[in-house]
Amino acid sequence: MAQRPTVSDGGSKKTSRVRVAVRLRPYVSRQDEKGEGPCVRGLDSQNLEIINWRNATETVKYHFDVFHGEQTTQQDVFLSSVKPILPHILNGQNASVFAYGPTGAGKTHTMLGTAEQPGVIPRAVREVFNLVSAKDENEGWDYSIGMSYLEIYNEKVLDLLSPSSQDLPIREDKDKNILIPGLTHTTLSSFSDFDKQFVPATLNRTTASTKLNQRSSRSHAILLIKVVRTQRAITQRQQTGKLYLVDLAGSEDNRRTGNQGIRLKESGAINLSLFTLSKVVDALNSGTAVRVPYRDSKLTRLLQDSLGGSAHSVMITNIAPENKYYFDTFGALNFAAKSKLIVNKPFTRETVAVLPVKRSREEHEAGGCVTEPHKKKQKDEKKCEQDASSPSAHYHSLSEPSVMDRLIALEKLMMVSQDKNGQSVRNEIQELKEKQREFERNSVLLSQLANEKEGPVFHNTLAPLQRKQPNVTKPNKQQAVVQPLQVLKFQPVQQLAVVKKQSVCVTKKEKKLSDLVEPPDGKENAKETSWESQLDTSVLDGSKQKILHVLNTGCLKELKGLQQIGDKKAKLILGWREIHGRFTKLEDLINVEGMTQKRFSSFMKANILSAMGK
Numbered sequence: 070m071a072q073r074p075t076v077s078d079g080g081s082k083k084t085s086r087v088r089v090a091v092r093l094r095p096y097v098s099r100q101d102e103k104g105e106g107p108c109v110r111g112l113d114s115q116n117l118e119i120i121n122w123r124n125a126t127e128t129v130k131y132h133f134d135v136f137h138g139e140q141t142t143q144q145d146v147f148l149s150s151v152k153p154i155l156p157h158i159l160n161g162q163n164a165s166v167f168a169y170g171p172t173g174a175g176k177t178h179t180m181l182g183t184a185e186q187p188g189v190i191p192r193a194v195r196e197v198f199n200l201v202s203a204k205d206e207n208e209g210w211d212y213s214i215g216m217s218y219l220e221i222y223n224e225k226v227l228d229l230l231s232p233s234s235q236d237l238p239i240r241e242d243k244d245k246n247i248l249i250p251g252l253t254h255t256t257l258s259s260f261s262d263f264d265k266q267f268v269p270a271t272l273n274r275t276t277a278s279t280k281l282n283q284r285s286s287r288s289h290a291i292l293l294i295k296v297v298r299t300q301r302a303i304t305q306r307q308q309t310g311k312l313y314l315v316d317l318a319g320s321e322d323n324r325r326t327g328n329q330g331i332r333l334k335e336s337g338a339i340n341l342s343l344f345t346l347s348k349v350v351d352a353l354n355s356g357t358a359v360r361v362p363y364r365d366s367k368l369t370r371l372l373q374d375s376l377g378g379s380a381h382s383v384m385i386t387n388i389a390p391e392n393k394y395y396f397d398t399f400g401a402l403n404f405a406a407k408s409k410l411i412v413n414k415p416f417t418r419e420t421v422a423v424l425p426v427k428r429s430r431e432e433h434e435a436g437g438c439v440t441e442p443h444k445k446k447q448k449d450e451k452k453c454e455q456d457a458s459s460p461s462a463h464y465h466s467l468s469e470p471s472v473m474d475r476l477i478a479l480e481k482l483m484m485v486s487q488d489k490n491g492q493s494v495r496n497e498i499q500e501l502k503e504k505q506r507e508f509e510r511n512s513v514l515l516s517q518l519a520n521e522k523e524g525p526v527f528h529n530t531l532a533p534l535q536r537k538q539p540n541v542t543k544p545n546k547q548q549a550v551v552q553p554l555q556v557l558k559f560q561p562v563q564q565l566a567v568v569k570k571q572s573v574c575v576t577k578k579e580k581k582l583s584d585l586v587e588p589p590d591g592k593e594n595a596k597e598t599s600w601e602s603q604l605d606t607s608v609l610d611g612s613k614q615k616i617l618h619v620l621n622t623g624c625l626k627e628l629k630g631l632q633q634i635g636d637k638k639a640k641l642i643l644g645w646r647e648i649h650g651r652f653t654k655l656e657d658l659i660n661v662e663g664m665t666q667k668r669f670s671s672f673m674k675a676n677i678l679s680a681m682g683k
């Protein structure tokens with residue numbers, strides 16, 4: 070992708086301490102049987118005290134950024150603890166709000182609330198839409214809002230917007246961004262659009278009844294709201310701000326929850342991830358820890374950015390007044406007290422688009438053809454389909470003279486900057502220019518080949534990858550979107566370079582081309598070069614270019630359209646791309662997890678022959 074990541078205030082030393090609020094819920098069960106009253110009480114808007122278990126005549130006092138007493142409304146919590154951090158995400162910075170505390174203490178009530186008393190999540194999303202609407206058009210930015218929603222259940226990352234999906238991988242790119250390849254990312258047009266998607270997805274969350282809570286969350290739920298703003302200018306600056314809204318599962322004491330069997334297993338996973346969270350906080354506070362154990366649980370890996378990272382973070386610690394919660398409350402308050410010492414370093418995440426990019430990194434992360442900004446959604450979605458079916462169109466756009474102009478403009482812009490990153494920026498631009506020239510050379514070659522009207526050798530094989538013909542077998546829905554390299558009727562290898570197309574689509578159930586051309590004795594390597602040598606070199610090169618193009622720009626669906634690339638492999642390719650950038654050559658594919666030399670050869674053969682079959 071021809072984008073140059075920049076950090077606009079990368080040199081800034083600005084820090085932001087994790088803000089900690091404590092919310093005490095009212096009694097929901099009968100007052101303690103022994104009439105003991107609450108074990109904890111507020112002193113003022115920042116201070117509270119809890120009975121000292123070592124000496125019941127004493128109390129232990131705590132000071133926090135905010136204390137919300139039993140009478141606090143949902144609106145109060147939102148206004149004082151959450152609303153102030155939201156404007157940051159419109160400026161390309163990250164923010165996170167997470168609810169922590171014992172089971173039954175009110176985390177879900179705080180984050181989700183009810184229809185009558187909506188919690189932080191609906192209020193925050195509505196506010197994000199309000200902030201975007203309030204932006205002045207003349208500032209020259211287009212805004213796009215999108216969402217992803219997942220839960221971590223028994224150490225598995227599950228997509229709540231696509232409940233049938235399996236455990237998703239967590240990756241980190243070279244800029245330390247945490248990514249989840251394959252996670253659904255949906256563009257939102259309004260708050261009611263959000264509501265329509267969020268409410269049913271929330272019902273997918275794993276909950277169950279325990280002795281302490283009728284409807285206890287058995288997973289950590291993480292809602293991600295992403296705001297992308299793109300400048301309407303020749304060098305399009307793009308800033309991406311992410312808001313994480315997290316409802317953690319409650320810490321549990323299984324002697325009191327009465328958990329057994331599956332509940333006990335869930336509880337083990339919940340407590341383990343919360344224990345790791347506590348270790349992370351300890352390591353951050355110690356200042357001397359060699360390693361912060363983010364990787365020890367999926368939860369901490371995902372929250373890495375919010376604790377000791379680059380987000381503006383707010384932790385709402387929920388506690389309960391009942392005596393039976395005493396030790397849970399005590400533990401939660403100690404955790405909250407140490408969390409408030411954590412310091413983050415928020416910065417703006419910005420990229421400068423120097424080419425007419427069709428799909429951003431975020432869309433790849435989402436694994437779909439999501440487009441931004443949302444105002445252009447439909448148009449761009451169509452474009453996404455066209456891209457897949459028409460690689461030559463892609464090359465054409467890359468070879469527009471304006472692309473080089475943009476590069477030069479960007480270069481000039483950067484030359485002005487005298488910061489210490491100046492040299493690396495210039496190097497990067499140089500690299501982009503070289504890539505651009507390479508694309509242009511390919512473009513010329515491809516358009517020459519495509520224009521060869523009389524050339525029986527090239528005419529059919531280099532036609533843009535197309536949708537099915539009206540008279541062929543109807544492919545399933547997914548095939549209709551996935552254009553590249555679907556198997557067509559097998560042509561004998563020796564004829565491929567000289568025979569005019571007589572393609573007929575086959576369904577996925579039919580044998581793949583690779584199966585048909587596999588040598589029966591299995592000695593693939595021996596025959597490897599022989600099939601290639603029977604093809605015209607230019608045709609072969611053209612096909613390889615197409616495959617490389619799909620590998621570098623294809624979204625999840627498009628990658629799965631390649632021969633021998635299933636869901637898992639496609640995600641691994643997306644993950645690899647997020648971390649390493651482009652595949653400079655096809656052989657780089659061997660570096661993707663699970664891809665051996667043999668598999669690579671077989672992949673190449675299947676895809677080249679398949680493309681030619683078209």
Ligand SMILES: Nc1ncnc2c1ncn2[C@@H]1O[C@H](COP(=O)(O)OP(=O)(O)OP(=O)(O)O)[C@@H](O)[C@H]1O
Nearest residue numbers: 094097172173174175176177178282285286318319
């Ligand atoms: N501030 C509040 N005002 C009124 N009711 C509340 C409040 N906080 C929590 N509750 C009620 O207390 C009960 C438990 O709350 P909730 O389910 O939010 O706890 P939780 O911390 O999310 O628990 P778990 O970790 O088990 O999911 C619910 O019936 C909820 O409606």
